[in-house]
């Protein structure tokens with residue numbers, strides 16, 4: 128059944144609705160666990176849209192296997208999704224920097240507080256992101272150091288390629304995932320693919336993972352596929368490569384492939400002079416798990432992240 | 440007056456991005472004044488340009504104190520101003536959410552780092568800022584409650600109010616917050632406008648800065664002595680939200696005194712024109728912040744009222 132989580136009126140003849148799709152077992156035992164799948168905080172990230180569709184389709188096809196409650200929230204930022212806007216139109220702050228929100232604050236803070244109220248009490252939550260329009264990511268779960276002991280065992284079930292345990296920084300305390308983790312709803316922040324696109328293989332991989340995790344948690348009884356064993360890494364093993372020149376980046380490598388130290392990764396070119404402004408070689412052996420997708424770069428623009436060994 | 444280039448960045452298709460600094464006097468790094476970081480902060484640009492104009496006059500007259508250096512950076516982000524976007528043109532990030540910056544990081548982290556390294560050691564940091572909600576304020580000085588703030592210094596601007604804000608996580612990456620962590624005394628000055636020029640509050644801000652510099656012994660300037668400020672905690676301000684959406688018609692404006700039950704604003708049906716809702720004041724006080732757009736959503740903060748204070 129489809130429910131409105133929160134609604135707030137727009138100036139002219141329109142109401143903003145945040146909706147969810149609730150699926151319940153045929154017979155409720157009273158002790159059913161609840162899983163929330165949320166996505167669309169960033170309006171330019173679309174991979175989660177396909178995941179939501181596929182989850183609902185597969186559950187409804189075998190409703191007899193559902194043993195818990197699954198709430199699917201495809202669009203926490205419906206205006207952003209509808210207008211190809213990462214943030215919330217007419218609002219300054221990133222929606223993922225204002226949780227837990229404030230019932231008496233601005234419209235966005237109000238909505239954030241109602242979303243938190245709705246998810247609070249769930250046994251598990253998965254927040255699906257898809258990078259941005261600039262970078263392509265392999266399916267990965269990002270976990271802060273402080274929640275690592277609790278979340279890594281869950282993330283291992285999700286069929287991702289990589290679990291990135293990052294250091295805790297204050298500004299990230301206002302993300303949805305951090306807020307829910309503090310409210311005792313174990314929440315996995317998942318990143319995959321690239322903004323404004325659907326990468327179907329990644330979506331299928333993650334959907335299989337979610338079913339595997341649901342089975343592990345007693346929410347699903349159907350057949351599930353084997354999951355891959357992700358690499359678990361801390362910040363120390365992740366090497367960032369940023370552009371040192373402004374121009375057009377043309378990659379010479381493929382995403383999520385092995386790379387050797389000194390191997391050519393790509394060039395930043397100048398279309399006016401016909402020159403290569405910067406030739407980029409890998410500083411280490413490893414695998415490129417983040418790769419620049421959008422060609423126009425400035426000095427500082429992220430080109431790639433390499434998961435690897437010692438860097439020069 | 441000496442002109443420096445604080446930061447340079449090459450763009451793929453535009454003139455080089457440069458941040459300029461104007462130095463007055465020489466010696467100890469006494470005060471640093473910073474203008475717009477966002478593309479709609481036109482009032483802030485205007486105020487900074489007027490401060491530079493005044494300081495140039497004072498320097499000409501020999502009125503800058505010996506062994507004191509004042510640095511004014513009139514604009515941190517003309518790239519956004521020139522194309523009419525609030526945030527950084529290529530990736531929509533906000534430079535004022537990137538401090539203390541990272542010189543090997545993303546573009547706006549590098550800009551923030553380049554700027555911060557140049558300004559962090561000044562004793563006093565003054566920034567002309569804008570708020571994340573649309574609206575107008577009574578001109579005031581704002582400080583973050585980092586445990587390092589000193590409101591009695593903020594008083595020396597002679598503006599009518601000093602507001603102390605408890606930082607939210609998203610505030611920890613602003614210039615003001617990081618300046619204070621670095622032991623500078625950091626002040627953000629808010630005037631009545633952002634994306635238009637309000638001459639009256641702009642000249643109030645310019646006078647406030649000169650008053651502060653005079654009282655701290657950096658310049659010699661004869662000006663009006665200003666106000667003795669009321670120091671308020673941001674959470675003391677009474678927030679008024681809308682429960683309806685539509686056309687917004689303000690009845691009260693900033694700096695007006697209101698009584699409990701007074702009509703602050705009306706929300707009109709956008710097609711049929713009748714008053715859907717009157718917004719009443721919940722307290723006696725002074726309007727400190729007022730929303731200023733013609734259309735309003737439900738659950739918008741439209742007023743902040745300073746309760747029980749009379750003009």
Ligand SMILES: [Zn+2]
Pocket residue numbers: 168169172256257258
């Ligand atoms: Zn995202």
